[in-house]
């Protein structure tokens with residue numbers, strides 16, 4: 001579990017102070033994957049570096065599994081660092097060491113014997129799917145393989161928290177998927193709390209339970225991905241969902257015989273059951289005709305999520321929308337479309 | 341009247357031995373003292389592992405002052421010191437003292453530059469493992485820059501070869517001594533050119549050996565290009 005409270009970081013530069021983080025609050029429950037997303041310069045890396053104990057906060061508190069990280073020094077600082085696995089932004093492998101020797105570095109720092117280290121490094125490279133690359137040097141590996149070695153190294157000393165700064169930014173979509181899958185596995189199988197810094201919405205969709213949006217050093221949104229998706233006014237939720245509009249819907253409305261819907265609404269539904277059966281049940285219960293005007297289905301952190309634009313024809317159209325809302329759908333009437 | 345080659349070859353052999361002895365011994369001292377000096381300069385720098393602005397400035401200034409002195413000046417200025425250390429100020433062994441003292445700051449700056457080449461995120465990755473500073477210096481900074489350090493030893497050895505010839509000016513022995521005494525002052529062009537040629541060959545061999553070693557231990561792909 002990571003807790004960040006009122007975290008502020010100001011850099012003093014020649015051209016005046018730079019407020020990289022402003023009273024940032026963030027909580028990542030144990031075993032979950034959280035994304036920190038935002039534009040370049042928003043403060044994402046600074047936040048990750050503060051938690052990684054590479055940067056001293058100007059003020060505020062950071063707690064990892066109950067341990068207060070602020071103000072640590074010497075041996076206590078080094079011990080705390082061992083609790084936190086870090087995959088830094090960019091290439092961070094030792095280029096004169098083999099993959100296995102890179103993974104061993106944290107174990108050397110922890111004072112383990114050569115035998116233990118070798119065994120653990122072999123196990124970890126196996127975990128990240130690089131059992132056959134133990135003796136390869138970083139320059140003999142692909143970008144995705146290097147990133148996997150970096151993740152294996154970050155996990156070597158069995159940290160309870162893993163921080164990854166832009167772990168997929170230099171990778172193609174397929175390699176990105178495999179790295180995300182690995183991070184997902186790390187949190188679900190090993191119970192590690194994972195914080196991923198990214199500017200890629202796809203990373204949030206595929207691998208994250210929660211997300212925090214940074215803008216100019218402020219957290220402007222923070223919450224569970226599936227909660228945010230269901231909130232009509234969440235910008236990140238909207239960005240994660242398929243759009244309500246679709247070519248199909250427009251063509252339908254421009255057709256020769258437009259159907260006079262009593263109501264048109266945008267609907268967000270979350271979960272297997274809801275996506276599969278909700279609309280059918282609504283239509284049979286209320287003897288209503290429900291047309292799909294647009295939208296689509298997405299899978300967000302493993303859960304099917306849909307945004308549909310629907311047109312309703314019924315004796316009591318509002319009752320249909322109310323019933324949908326009562327049964328877990330988020331309903332936004334699109335007033336301009338009423339009786340198109 | 342034919343030239344006395346036998347005598348010259350004998351002298352070349354002796355003085356080559358003296359030169360190699362001076363270069364080798366002073367390089368060893370330069371590496372032993374210059375490495376910690378270079379590490380100190382790097383680690384105390386503003387973005388180093390242990391920033392110490394005052395130490396950094398003071399040590400850097402001393403290093404640069406010694407480095408800016410012409411070697412001849414150092415040679416003369418250190419006569420007393422040399423005498424105190426080795427009991428004489430004449431001969432190959434005596435030359436080692438000024439050679440080493442001149443080379444320590446030279447090698448120290450080279451070490452600092454080589455260490456600076458190590459990628460900052462590599463060092464940060466090591467910091468996040470909870471490694472001590474000493475461990476990071478040993479296992480990351482020195483290990484990652486090993487090829488550059490070996491090349492720097494080569495550069496230092498070749499520079500010392502040149503300075504060892506200068507030491508010959510003041511009776512320091514070696515090939516420089518032979519070139520000046522027998523060649524220049526004795527009007528023996530054969531001796532002059534032969535000793536210069538041997539110096540050149542030694543320089544080439546030193547450069548080749550250290551460059552080869554540096555490349556041989558480098559695991560980076562770009563090293564092959």
Ligand SMILES: Nc1ncnc2c1ncn2[C@@H]1O[C@H](COP(=O)(O)OP(=O)(O)OP(=O)(O)O)[C@@H](O)[C@H]1O
Nearest residue numbers: 011013018020039040041042043044045046047199
């Ligand atoms: N060491 C530093 N000294 C001065 N300013 C800094 C320092 N590190 C970061 N900053 C400033 O803090 C702000 C946030 O930087 P940060 O690296 O956290 O951004 P980021 O969100 O990670 O961006 P990117 O997506 O490009 O990596 C920027 O304005 C940056 O210039």
Ligand SMILES: [Mg+2]
Nearest residue numbers: 044045046089
């Ligand atoms: Mg960044």
